Amino acid sequence: MTVIDTLLPTLFPFGWQHYLLGGLTIGAGVALLYLFNGWVGGMSTVFSSSWSWLFKRPFFRQERFLNSRHWRLVYAAGVVLGALFWRLSLADGQAQTTSVPTWQLLVGGFLAGYGARLGNGCTSGHGICGLGSLQLPSLGAVLTFMGTAFLTANLMRLA
Amino acid sequence: MSPNTLTLPKTLVTLLAGALFGFGLSLASMIQPEVVLGFLRFQDWGLMLVMGGAACLAMLAYKGFPRWFGKPLLGGEFQTQPAQWNRQTVVGAAIFGIGWGLSGVCPGPAIAALGTGNTDILWALGGIVLGALTHGLTARS
Numbered sequence: 001m002t003v004i005d006t007l008l009p010t011l012f013p014f015g016w017q018h019y020l021l022g023g024l025t026i027g028a029g030v031a032l033l034y035l036f037n038g039w040v041g042g043m044s045t046v047f048s049s050s051w052s053w054l055f056k057r058p059f060f061r062q063e064r065f066l067n068s069r070h071w072r073l074v075y076a077a078g079v080v081l082g083a084l085f086w087r088l089s090l091a092d093g094q095a096q097t098t099s100v101p102t103w104q105l106l107v108g109g110f111l112a113g114y115g116a117r118l119g120n121g122c123t124s125g126h127g128i129c130g131l132g133s134l135q136l137p138s139l140g141a142v143l144t145f146m147g148t149a150f151l152t153a154n155l156m157r158l159a
Numbered sequence: 160m161s162p163n164t165l166t167l168p169k170t171l172v173t174l175l176a177g178a179l180f181g182f183g184l185s186l187a188s189m190i191q192p193e194v195v196l197g198f199l200r201f202q203d204w205g206l207m208l209v210m211g212g213a214a215c216l217a218m219l220a221y222k223g224f225p226r227w228f229g230k231p232l233l234g235g236e237f238q239t240q241p242a243q244w245n246r247q248t249v250v251g252a253a254i255f256g257i258g259w260g261l262s263g264v265c266p267g268p269a270i271a272a273l274g275t276g277n278t279d280i281l282w283a284l285g286g287i288v289l290g291a292l293t294h295g296l297t298a299r300s
């Protein structure tokens with residue numbers, strides 16, 4: 001038994017290959033969008049840019065939202081298709097479920113949506129694109145949201 | 160023509176890029192809030208491999224492509240999205256983390272739930288949509 005043999009099952013009780021392969025696939029999508037179109041593909045901006053169709057408020061009329069609102073919706077539609085393809089090919093077409101209580105999903109989602117837009121990025125915008133472009137503010141954002149998420153998730157377990 | 164105009168080839172690339180993103184999230188089980196919460200509770204370190212693997216390829220793209228190709232293959236410019244280190248970023252990230260730690264859901268997996276048929280997670284997607292709206296309506300732009 002090497003150190004690796006004992007360490008891997010401890011760190012990754014469900015295996016590690018699918019995590020790495022999935023991460024590389026996500027990265028390939030981000031890289032493809034950049035290579036062909038030159039666009040930085042974080043996920044949370046679509047939640048602001050899409051509201052610009054309904055609201056004329058100056059905040060929503062910013063160039064960065066109006067310019068990208070079309071492709072961001074197409075990108076989001078791609079995410080849905082990719083997830084659907086996974087479900088049909090690797091999950092026997094089964095619809096997924098979660099045991100996380102509804103109120104946690106709703107309230108947590110609201111805070112995640114508000115915070116991601118206030119902080120200009122989420123796990124993909126800061127975590128993948130920001131770290132990928134070696135931006136220190138994004139590293140700060142990742143450490144900050146990891147910190148509060150660790151605290152919240154562990155407090156919820158105690159509660 | 161604006162560099163953001165969606166020509167047919169650019170639309171197809173965008174759709175494929177999104178599909179890789181959604182498939183990768185699903186393959187890495189990040190679409191399951193339980194797995195994300197397991198990471199946040201130090202039970203399983205998979206999320207580090209997911210984010211690390213994705214960030215490595217993104218780094219190759221963002222640092223390499225402008226140098227190797229000069230321009231995106233379908234025209235336009237290689238765009239940059241500079242992050243700012245200010246109060247909004249810190250407070251926003253902190254609030255985002257609380258929401259993420261409460262639900263185990265972040266924007267990408269919330270969108271992917273429409274494809275995996277996880278109707279429970281639509282609560283989180285609705286929450287994100289409303290949270291982003293609330294931010295936009297109260298922001299000083």
